[in-house]
Amino acid sequence: QSALTQPRSVSGSPGQSVTISCTGTSSDVGGYNYVSWYQQHPGKAPKVMIYDVSKRPSGVPDRISGSKSGNTASLTISGLQAEDEADYYCCSQSGRYPAVFGGGTKLTVL
Amino acid sequence: EVQLVESGGGLVQPGGSLRLSCAASGFSFSTSWMNWVRQAPGKGLEWVANIKPDGSDKYYVDSVKGRFTISRDNAKNSVYLQMNSLGAEDTAVYYCTRAGGPGWFDSWGQGTLVTVSS
Numbered sequence: 003q004s005a006l007t008q009p010r011s012v013s014g015s016p017g018q019s020v021t022i023s024c025t026g027t028s029s030d031v032g033g034y035n036y037v038s039w040y041q042q043h044p045g046k047a048p049k050v051m052i053y054d055v056s057k058r059p060s061g062v063p064d065r066i067s068g069s070k071s072g073n074t075a076s077l078t079i080s081g082l083q084a085e086d087e088a089d090y091y092c093c094s095q096s097g098r099y100p101a102v103f104g105g106g107t108k109l110t111v112l
Numbered sequence: 113e114v115q116l117v118e119s120g121g122g123l124v125q126p127g128g129s130l131r132l133s134c135a136a137s138g139f140s141f142s143t144s145w146m147n148w149v150r151q152a153p154g155k156g157l158e159w160v161a162n163i164k165p166d167g168s169d170k171y172y173v174d175s176v177k178g179r180f181t182i183s184r185d186n187a188k189n190s191v192y193l194q195m196n197s198l199g200a201e202d203t204a205v206y207y208c209t210r211a212g213g214p215g216w217f218d219s220w221g222q223g224t225l226v227t228v229s230s
Contacts, residue, residue, distance in 0.1 A: 004156055036215030040157070047207060047220040048157065059218065091157050095215030100147070100171055101159040 005030065006092055006104035013110040014082045022107045024075040024092030030102055032073035036095035039068055039077045042106075043088045051090075052077060079109070087111040114138040114219040116208045121224030124198055128228070132193040134208030134221055142166075142186040145211035148193050150204035151223075158204075162211065163191065175201070198228045 007025040014020040024031065024039075031037055037055045040048035050059055052068035055075065065080040075094070079086055092104040120132040132148070147162040161172045161182040170182050181194040191208060205223040212218030 034215065036213070038216035040217075047222055048217075049220070050212065050216060050218055053212060053216040053218075059212075093157075093159075093215060093217075099159060099173060100162055100211075101149075101215050101217075103157040103159065106156040 004105035005096065005102035006094060008090075008092060008104040008107045010105070011108045011110065013112055015112045016082050016084065018082050019078060019080040020082060020109065021079075022077045022090055022092075022109070024077070024094075024104045026073050026075075026094055026096075026102075028073060029098065030094040030096035031070065031075050031092075033097065034095045035070070037068065037070055037075040038093045039075075040091045040093065041086075041088045042091065048091065082111055084111050114210065116210065116219055116221035118206065118208050118221045118224040121206065121226045123227045123229065125230050126199055126228055128198050129194070129196045130198065130226060132195065132206055132208075132224060132226070134191045134193075136189045136191070136208075136210070139210070139219075141189040146182075146184060146191040147209045147211060147217060148182065148191075149207045149209050149217065149220075150202075151207070152201075152204040155204075160206070161193065195226070198226075200228050202226060203228045 039052040042048040056068045096102045115137045148160040179197045184191045208221040209217040210219040
């Protein structure tokens with residue numbers, strides 16, 4: 003069982019927006035502004051999309067955004083494109099470990 | 113360009129040992145926290161271990177404490193993961209990652225597969 007809880011799957015049509023939630027506790031998501039999100043295509047290594055809750059690394063489009071409220075972080079992808087179809091993982095610093103991950107969410111672009 | 117290249121994975125019997133290596137290039141290795149993250153087949157990501165830039169501090173997930181040892185050689189720009197007493201639950205792709213800051217990883221290797229089976 004993963005430390006952080008994510009929905010197993012979400013879906014949306016091209017051009018639409020989807021939001022993926024990531025629920026933790028006050029010992030991880032709620033206690034630190036160090037939430038990150040990773041995109042993973044099949045057979046590939048994960049790639050960071052968001053760090054420090056809402057910051058985008060160079061090269062990540064601004065239709066990708068992150069936020070946090072209390073113990074729940076969210077990743078929003080606007081203007082869905084076919085290439086967004088992938089697995090997404092949230093991650094947070096925690097009081098116990100340097101990093102704990104969510105179980106992952108499969109995004110399907112219909 | 114940041115590059116992380118893992119090696120050393122393979123098939124090992126239960127109870128056996130394996131040593132993973134990660135060769136780094138394209139960045140200041142000696143000032144970077146390095147990590148190992150694993151992913152069991154069809155499962156999610158799990159942080160395994162990390163090591164301070166000078167090697168003086170190391171941290172592990174509970175499930176590998178006492179069995180795995182992370183180390184580094186800054187002269188060779190390499191980080192290692194010595195894995196002992198391996199069990200089926202350790203079967204996974206092991207990724208070498210660089211910490212971009214607290215709680216996040218800005219660079220990942222391609223991964224090396226470890227399979228524990230008789």
